[in-house]
Amino acid sequence: MNKKQKNEMLWGYLMLLPLITGILVFSIVPFFQNIFYSFTNLGSFGQYKMIGFANYSKLFSDTKVWIAFWNTFKYVIFSVPIGISLSLIIAVLLNSKIKGKGLYRTLLFLPAVTMPSAIAMIWKWLYNKDFGILNLVFGTHVSWMGNPNFVFWSITIVMIWSGIGYNMIILLAGLQGISPSYYEAAEIDGAGPVAKFFKITLPLLSPTLFFVSITSIIGTLQSFDIVMMMLGKTSLVEGKATTAVYMFYKQAFILHNKGYAATIAIALFIVTMIITAIQLRLQKKWNID
Amino acid sequence: MKKILLGLSAITALAFTACGGSSDNGSGDKKVEISYAIWAMEQEPAEKELIKRFEEQNPNIKVKLEVTPWDQYWTKLEAAATGGVAPDVFSMGQESQLKYMEAGIAQPLSKYIEKDNIDMNNYVESVRSAYELNGEMYAMPRDIDSIALAYNKALFDKAGVAYPTNDWTWEDLERTGKIITEKLNGVHAVAFEIDGQNSYYNLIPQSNGFVISKDGKTSGYNNPETVEGIKKMSDLIKDGLMPSAEELSDMDTISLFQSNKIAMFYSGSWNVKDFSENKELDGKVGFVVMPLIKKRIAVSNGIGLMMASNSKHKDAAWKLMKFLTSEESQKYLATSGTVIPAYKSVEHFWADGFNDKVDVSAFITELEYSYSLPTSRDAAKWRDIEGETLKQVWAGNMSPEDACKEIYKVMTEALKAEQE
Numbered sequence: 001m002n003k004k005q006k007n008e009m010l011w012g013y014l015m016l017l018p019l020i021t022g023i024l025v026f027s028i029v030p031f032f033q034n035i036f037y038s039f040t041n042l043g044s045f046g047q048y049k050m051i052g053f054a055n056y057s058k059l060f061s062d063t064k065v066w067i068a069f070w071n072t073f074k075y076v077i078f079s080v081p082i083g084i085s086l087s088l089i090i091a092v093l094l095n096s097k098i099k100g101k102g103l104y105r106t107l108l109f110l111p112a113v114t115m116p117s118a119i120a121m122i123w124k125w126l127y128n129k130d131f132g133i134l135n136l137v138f139g140t141h142v143s144w145m146g147n148p149n150f151v152f153w154s155i156t157i158v159m160i161w162s163g164i165g166y167n168m169i170i171l172l173a174g175l176q177g178i179s180p181s182y183y184e185a186a187e188i189d190g191a192g193p194v195a196k197f198f199k200i201t202l203p204l205l206s207p208t209l210f211f212v213s214i215t216s217i218i219g220t221l222q223s224f225d226i227v228m229m230m231l232g233k234t235s236l237v238e239g240k241a242t243t244a245v246y247m248f249y250k251q252a253f254i255l256h257n258k259g260y261a262a263t264i265a266i267a268l269f270i271v272t273m274i275i276t277a278i279q280l281r282l283q284k285k286w287n288i289d
Numbered sequence: 290m291k292k293i294l295l296g297l298s299a300i301t302a303l304a305f306t307a308c309g310g311s312s313d314n315g316s317g318d319k320k321v322e323i324s325y326a327i328w329a330m331e332q333e334p335a336e337k338e339l340i341k342r343f344e345e346q347n348p349n350i351k352v353k354l355e356v357t358p359w360d361q362y363w364t365k366l367e368a369a370a371t372g373g374v375a376p377d378v379f380s381m382g383q384e385s386q387l388k389y390m391e392a393g394i395a396q397p398l399s400k401y402i403e404k405d406n407i408d409m410n411n412y413v414e415s416v417r418s419a420y421e422l423n424g425e426m427y428a429m430p431r432d433i434d435s436i437a438l439a440y441n442k443a444l445f446d447k448a449g450v451a452y453p454t455n456d457w458t459w460e461d462l463e464r465t466g467k468i469i470t471e472k473l474n475g476v477h478a479v480a481f482e483i484d485g486q487n488s489y490y491n492l493i494p495q496s497n498g499f500v501i502s503k504d505g506k507t508s509g510y511n512n513p514e515t516v517e518g519i520k521k522m523s524d525l526i527k528d529g530l531m532p533s534a535e536e537l538s539d540m541d542t543i544s545l546f547q548s549n550k551i552a553m554f555y556s557g558s559w560n561v562k563d564f565s566e567n568k569e570l571d572g573k574v575g576f577v578v579m580p581l582i583k584k585r586i587a588v589s590n591g592i593g594l595m596m597a598s599n600s601k602h603k604d605a606a607w608k609l610m611k612f613l614t615s616e617e618s619q620k621y622l623a624t625s626g627t628v629i630p631a632y633k634s635v636e637h638f639w640a641d642g643f644n645d646k647v648d649v650s651a652f653i654t655e656l657e658y659s660y661s662l663p664t665s666r667d668a669a670k671w672r673d674i675e676g677e678t679l680k681q682v683w684a685g686n687m688s689p690e691d692a693c694k695e696i697y698k699v700m701t702e703a704l705k706a707e708q709e
Contacts, residue, residue, distance in 0.1 A: 043667075045392050046371045129539045130550070146538035234483050234541050236534040236684050253364050255669050 038262040048259060055263040065264060067239060068247045069271070075156060075243065076220045083160045084212055087167035092201065094168070095175045105172075112165035120229030123158045145230065148237040155230055155241050159223065167212050174208030175201070210283045214276060221272050224249065244268045321605045322351045323377040328362035331562065335627040343612045350605045370394045375597040377606040381428055383419050383590045383662040384669070387505075390420070391666055395427040396596040401607045402426060411616070412631045416591030419661040428593025429614040430631035432622065435589045435659055436491055437576045437651040438462075439556035439564075444549060448472040453553070455651065457580040459521065462553070466530040469552050478530040479553040481522060482542045483680065485672070486662060487555050490588040493518035497583045500663035501700070506708065508671075508700035510693045514583075519689040521582065523682050534684035555579065558652040562626055565646045576651040589659040591631055629656070671696075671703040 038055055042048040059065060090108060094101055111119065126132050127144035135141055144154040182200050191199065202209075224245035231238045244264065252261035327336060333356055340352045355376060357365050363385065369375045375394060389395045402409065409417055412430040420428035440453050448469045453461070466478030481488035485500075493500055498515030501508060509515050525531035532545065543560065545551045547569060556564075556576070564574050579587065594610045596603060612618055619630035623638035629652065630636060636656065640649045665671075675696050681687040687695075 044367055044371075044388060045394065047392075127539075129536065130548075143535045143539045146535035148535075151538075232541075235538045236483070236680050237538050250673075255673055256367075256667070257670075 034262045034265055037259050038266050040259045042258040042262070044256045051259070055260050058260065059263050059267060064239075065244070065247050065267075068242045069244050069267075071152070071241060072221055072223065072243045072245075074152065075159060075223055076217055079156050079159045079163070080213065080216045080220055083163050084167055084209070084216060086160065087164050087212070088171055088205075088209075090164065091168045091171035091175055092197065094172060105169075108168055109165035111162045112169075114162070116162075116225040117229055119158065119162055120226055123154075124230055124232075127154055145235070146237065148240050151231075151235075151237050151241045155227055158226060158230065159220065162226065163216065163219075167216060170212055171205065171208055174205050177208075178204045206286065210279070214279050217275060217279070218272055221268065221275070320349050320351060321602050322353055323600075323602050323605050323609060324353045324355055325609065326355045326357065326362070326366065326376040326379040328357055328359045328380060329628075330356055330358060332627050335622060335625050338625075339613060339618050339621060342618075343609060346612070347605075347608060350608065352609060370597075373599055375599070377597055377600040377602055378609055379595055379597065380431070381420070381593050381595045383664055384672070385664075386420055386428065386593065386595075387422070387664060387666040387668070389595065390422050390427045393598055394595075396598040396600065396603065397425045397427060398429065398596065398607075398610075399424075399426050401611075405611060407611070411633060412614075413589075413591065413633055413636075413656065413659070415589055415659050415661045416593065416631045419591060419664075420593045420595075428595045429610045431592045431594050431614055432628040433589050433591040433631050433636075433656065433659070434558045434629060435587050435652045435655040436487060436555050436557055436579065437587075437649075437655055438553060438579050439546070439560070440553045440575050440577070441546065441549060441551075441570075441573055442575055443573045444469065444473060444476060444552040448552075452575060453577045453580070455577050455654070457577065459580050459582045462580045463525075463528075463530070466525070466553070467528075470530050473552075475550065477532045477545075477551045479525060480531050480537070480542045480545055480551045481555055483537065483676070483683070485676070486588055486590055487542075487557060488522060489519060489679065490663060491555065491579060491586070492521050492582070494586045494588075494660065495579070495582040495584060496521065501665060501704075505665045506704055508697050508704065510697035510700060516689050516693045518582075519679065519682065519693060523689050526683055526685070534680070537683070558629055558649070561643060561647070561649050561652070565626075565643055572646075574647055576647070576649050578651045578654050585658050587655040587659045588662055589656065590662045629653070665704060666707050667703060671700040674699040 037048070039050060039052060040048040041051050041054075094105055094108075098104075124145065126134050129135060129141065129143040129146065132144070134144065142150065144150050178201065182204070183196060186196050186200055222245050223243045227241060227243050228246055228249070231241060245268070248261050248264045248268070251257045251264060325336075325340070327333075333354070336354055340354060344350065344352060366375065366379060370389070370392075381389060381395070386395075409426065413433050416430035416433050417426075420426060420430065438453055438457075442452065445452055449472070450465050450468050453465070462479065469476065469478045490500060493509070493515050496514050496518035498512045498518050499509035500515070522531070526533060532551065536545075540548075540550075542551070542554055546554050546556075547567065561576075564570050578585070594613060596606045596610060600606050614632070616632055616635060619632035620635040620638055622628050622630045623635050624642055626639065626642045629639045637653055640653050643649045678687070678692045678695050678699075682689055682692045
């Protein structure tokens, strides 16, 4: 390599240095620290002792954490497929020739850029038993957030609603990457809109769809802010709706069991890895077709 | 190359002169800045006024007020303390004070107190004792709160029943409550906030039970009287006098009271200022002491001001703490209606300040038999299970007896772990 190339390489690394330092300090190093702390009983004021696998055996028998993980899975199972389907339909509609596309796109994207605390506050109000608009419009007198049978679904609806915009934009970009010549050829062959959708759009969109599904699943597995803010501290039915990350938060910052909290975080990490690995396997299988 | 060297040396020279300016040349002359942390946003105006007065009297001390809302206050304080940069003066409550005292984060204050001849008997006993450990004082008592029965006069008029009085017993509450709930549609007689301080930490000792022993080593949940105290509240829910768990999850107690959906609730003294400024409730709220069950006792949580043990300006910090807890400053806190001060002789000014709007003397009366919030060093661990388990009782999923057994088990384990 001559001097000029070496120089350029150096500058390249220099440019990358700020970003890499940030990732190292805020993500990579804490990740390994987390693994270390899961083997300690880290508590308040940074004092800790090594306790081996005690946290892990505690985790196995902790029903509350299992329930929270189960709730988290339920959120993924329901909000991801429904959410992506809705985003897909809306993206397809927005890709066609309709008036006011820009306006609809903006309106639909707004929830994705609204602060979770604002979303939680407004929806809590909408759901209120005595003063909420939902009950007013439907003429019901249901406690959407207080009834243990409803609270999970109420929060799922908010999750789907707030996630549609983000996935929609990505799918829209994917759609616009599909060459119109495919559609023209299909029309010549006499294909209707439904056939076009299933035979052209879906297959050609599958890389984008897989990306969206992986990021949505990972994101939903980590749900915390909207759930916590809607449940608040006084909810008597939170067992039906709390998530894994909320358990982490509670152990770390309310009960000051930071070692145990680190263990919960590791458990969530392992679960996420397994699910993502499965998805990537499936993606490889389907892409060969 | 020469230019760069020249530039660098010029900058370095400048930097040294700037540093030189703040080097030590006698602590009496230089301006010192100390930080003071609080969580009560509604008290910020009063604090700012007191700080102004302090800075006028002490021109070489500047106070930086840091207000952090309750939820984040404790996380921030702990992180700062762990990093060795706790604020010079910080507010402490009775849920976590033992933790900070035993970990050596709070500076022992006895030598400052003795040097300045401060008579600690001027402060309410329950606040004073909460911040004492092994004969050493770790905080200056700043304020105290108490609980009283708040009632909605308009709803009582509508139901045609007499207002509660200071002589009420629990039976009076139940009897009147039944009438109100029957007569008024969609209104419940009474509610409690789910938090212990606003409910069962009063009901339990009032029934002759206890939450934790005075030495902080034994749990009182295996006591039948303690179970009785819990039952008082769960029976209200069972009999329909108190909103169901579902309704309380939907809207919190204070909002329910302010929306005229409940006629009575156990209110903290900190709600009074809000209520007095709420146009909806103007003239409609009254306060009496909590109805008698077996004995008169009220839980109170008193704030103390702690000094960081590794503060770099301990003398200045002590001056501020002394000022904020002096009779004059405490009187200001009272007359401005901000909070009930811990300084006994000026407490009544707080109630006097509200006299033209609402009679709040009940809170002052309750202070005569107040006891400190039950706590232990790692109280957060058992308090969490206590709250969660009792939530099951309020929701009707668990009997008070089973819940108390469960809580007793967890508390005993946690307290044992603290002793090790």
